[in-house]
Amino acid sequence: MGDGRWLAWVAESDGVARGHVFLNLVERVPEPYEDNTPLGYVTNFYVTPGFRDRRCGAALLDALRRHARATGMDVLVVWPSERSVPLYRRAGFRPPEELLEARDS
Template sequence: MTLPAGFTLRPATVRDAALIQSQRTAMFTDMGSDAAGLARVHEAGAAWHARMLACGAYTGLLVESGGEVVAGAGILWTDLPPNADTAATTRAYVLNVYVQPAQRGRRLARTLMEAALAECRARGVDIVTLTASNAGRPTYEALGFVPQREMKLLLPPVNP
């Protein structure tokens, strides 16, 4: 894991929760999500990140340059039963991988992913999943990630 000169990697703290949510909003905006919808959930997202960072269910990794956070990634630790692939009960879901547009092309996302995978190995996690954007897919595939089958259902709100 090598960062370009002038860049440093640090763990996120609870104080970074709003910044992580802002990166998440920028990531989804880049992928074409509804900006108004993202704005509506900003505070709830920042509160979620603060809560998950505080209890250790989420590990954040941030890259700084010149005292400014320019990239980040997170790991959500989940407790799941063993399956045919692993006896381990902790799995990792990587999310919030984001690099500011002006900093892209410097392999910051790759370095963040390498740091995240090192943390997974250190915790004995052997199954790591993520959802890839088209832009991120080459980085993840180069690290050995393969597509998997996943389905999604959005349940409509229940009318009171």
């Protein structure tokens, strides 16, 4: 879409969109010793209620992950809803080992 930093996958059945997931390519700060491949931010993931628990969501995430591997993207991040955590875990997402966060209260 547009400048190529946003990608989308759509699941269809009988010509009707039944779900979608978006991937935002986030540029990293250039480092001389690290790979500067963008990281992927997974967002706007939705499957219509009638197609949930029928592998529609899993197929969308599989397609997104295949694309990430094919393009050398080694990090995907997501802020999942409580309901979606099991789906992301089945797709291979895990909590990061190294992450620090500071929030203003």
